[in-house]
Amino acid sequence: MSNDPVNVELGLDTFGDVTVGPDGQLRSPAAVIRDVVEQGVLADQLGIHFFGVGEHHRPDFAVSAPEVVLAAIAARTTRIQLGSAVTVLSSDDPVRVFERFSTLDAVSNGRAELIVGRGSFTESFPLFGFDMNQYDLLFEERLDLLVKLLQGGPVTWSGRTRAPLDGVEVHPALESGRLPTWVGVGGSPQSVVRTAKHGLGMMLAIIGGNPDRFGTYVSLYRHTLRELGHPELPVGMHSPGFVADSDEQAREEVWRPYSEMMTRIGAERGWPPMSRAQYQQEVEHGSLYVGSPETVARKIGASSRALEVARFDLKYSAGTLSHPKLMRCIELYGSVVIPRVRELLAGVQDGGA
Numbered sequence: 543m544s545n546d547p548v549n550v551e552l553g554l555d556t557f558g559d560v561t562v563g564p565d566g567q568l569r570s571p572a573a574v575i576r577d578v579v580e581q582g583v584l585a586d587q588l589g590i591h592f593f594g595v596g597e598h599h600r601p602d603f604a605v606s607a608p609e610v611v612l613a614a615i616a617a618r619t620t621r622i623q624l625g626s627a628v629t630v631l632s633s634d635d636p637v638r639v640f641e642r643f644s645t646l647d648a649v650s651n652g653r654a655e656l657i658v659g660r661g662s663f664t665e666s667f668p669l670f671g672f673d674m675n676q677y678d679l680l681f682e683e684r685l686d687l688l689v690k691l692l693q694g695g696p697v698t699w700s701g702r703t704r705a706p707l708d709g710v711e712v713h714p715a716l717e718s719g720r721l722p723t724w725v726g727v728g729g730s731p732q733s734v735v736r737t738a739k740h741g742l743g744m745m746l747a748i749i750g751g752n753p754d755r756f757g758t759y760v761s762l763y764r765h766t767l768r769e770l771g772h773p774e775l776p777v778g779m780h781s782p783g784f785v786a787d788s789d790e791q792a793r794e795e796v797w798r799p800y801s802e803m804m805t806r807i808g809a810e811r812g813w814p815p816m817s818r819a820q821y822q823q824e825v826e827h828g829s830l831y832v833g834s835p836e837t838v839a840r841k842i843g844a845s846s847r848a849l850e851v852a853r854f855d856l857k858y859s860a861g862t863l864s865h866p867k868l869m870r871c872i873e874l875y876g877s878v879v880i881p882r883v884r885e886l887l888a889g890v891q892d893g894g895a
Contacts, residue, residue, distance in 0.1 A: 543722075543743075543776040543853075547846040548887045552880045553592025554585055554872065555627040555780055556859040558605035559803070561868070568862065571604035575611060577865040578604070581872055582615035586622040588876025594627030594657065594780075594855055599665040602803070602861075609642040616650035625655030627780065627855065628726040628745075632680040633666035635704070636688040637712055643721060644714050652718055657745050658688065659726030679703060682736075685725070689740045694719055724778060727759070734759045738766035738775075745778040745853070748829045753779065753845045760849050778853030779845065783831025784860055785838050785874040786867075792833045797821055799861030800830075831856060835874050839882035847887060854883075 543551070558578050563569045569577075582593045593615065595608040605611055612624045624646065629639055639656070647654035660681050667674050683701040690697045691712055700706035724743040727733045737744045744763050746756050760777050767775060782800075786792035797818070805815040824830040831838050838856075846854050858871050 545774065545777055545850050545852045547843075547850050548884075550846045550851060550883070550887065551591040551778075551853045552842070552875075552883060553594060553623070553853060553855040554581075554590055554875065555594040555596065555855045555857040556581065556605075556868075557596040557598055557603045557627075557857070558611070559859040559861055559863070560602055560604055561859075561864050562862045563864070569865075574604035574865075577868075578611055579614050579618070580865075581868060582612075582622070582624070583618050584869060584872050585876065586615075586619035588873065590622060590872075590876045590880065592623040592625065592655070592853065592855060594625050594655075596627045597630050597661070597666075598663060599669050600663060602806070609646050612654075613646055613649050616646065616653065619650075619653075621653075623653050623655050623722075624650055625722075626657050627857075628657045628659035628661060630661035630666050631658040631684045631688065632660050632677065633670045633672045634684070636684050636691060637707075639688060640691040640712055641714070644712075644716050647716055647718075647721060648714060655722040655724070657724045657726050658685065659747075660728075662728075662747075676703060685736070685740060688723075689742070692721055692723060724776075726780070729756060729759060731759070731762060734763045735766050738763050738772065739770060741767075741770075741772045741775065743776040743778065743852075745780055745855075746849075746851075748779050748781045748845075749857075750824065750829050752827060753781065753829055754848050757849060760851075776852035777849065778855065779849060779851050780855045780857055781829045781831055781845075782857040782860065783838060784858060784863070785833070785835055785871045785879055787834065787870075787874070789833040789837050792837075793822075793825060795867060796830075796832050796860050796863065799863045803861035835878035835882060838875075839879045839886060842879070843883050843886035846883070 585593045595611050597608050608626045643656050683703050687699050696709040697707050724745040725737040726745045728747050784796045801816040825832045831841050
């Protein structure tokens with residue numbers, strides 16, 4: 543996979559946000575999960591490169607077991623790459639993570655990818671009995687073990703947060719011997735250097751502010767890779783957005799569900815409620831890719847070129863935004879936005895050859 547922005551891969555991410563139905567009431571998590579499967583199937587039909595499903599353990603997001611949802615999508619698709627966005631590795635067991643994704647890789651005939659991270663929420667720590675005081679150590683050790691498992695063959699490993707392994711082979715083995723793996727990075731230099739040290743792709747979670755400010759982290763990652771003698775590895779970015787038929791429609795449809803979601807999460811973290819002015823700022827100059835196909839394509843093209851990424855994933859679900867609107871977003875993204883991004887990155891300004 544090249545970091546040439548002209549050849550950028552374009553994907554979609556969802557957290558399985560709990561949506562509203564036609565009656566204006568929240569849909570059940572089970573119905574939302576079935577909707578996510580349909581969204582993944584549509585993405586495959588449109589030739590979108592990647593479909594990622596996030597892991598959460600809270601009532602506003604329906605998916606707690608992404609691999610199961612991805613396996614359901616795999617059974618009904620043929621081309622699209624399928625992965626997590628992200629797998630919360632700190633509160634999971636790397637052996638089980640490897641087993642689940644090697645199984646997904648088998649089911650999908652080699653289309654699985656793995657994006658691991660600390661996650662942006664901490665509900666999984668008490669749920670699975672992990673000590674938040676070991677937050678950093680848990681991720682460090684689990685990532686180290688996962689990298690050894692990805693290399694294949696018998697694994698010997700020891701650490702402080704898990705039982706040791708002594709020449710253990712984990713099954714099923716990867717059929718191709720390879721599972722594309724990224725680390726989701728929120729923007730700390732330590733996370734960037736750690737990712738490069740382990741020789742894994744870096745997926746930047748850019749969810750606020752001007753995306754260009756992450757250029758220093760991309761430079762640090764590539765510099766560290768070179769210093770350590772690693773080959774060039776891909777950089778990707780994940781950002782929220784939504785596509786509708788016009789800028790005005792997209793902005794109006796997203797404003798209320800997105801702001802309510804951000805305000806709710808902000809209240810848990812001590813942030814003030816999101817204002818309309820903040821929302822407009824993120825849409826116009828920040829990391830919200832909201833608008834008509836042309837507007838979103840131009841913004842994706844500019845960010846992809848500025849950061850020289852190999853992958854751009856649009857987190858298209860936004861709070862309670864309804865399933866039909868999400869399906870329309872996916873349709874526009876696959877049929878209009880992606881071809882237009884490719885034109886723009888190739889230097890075509892007017893849509894012609």
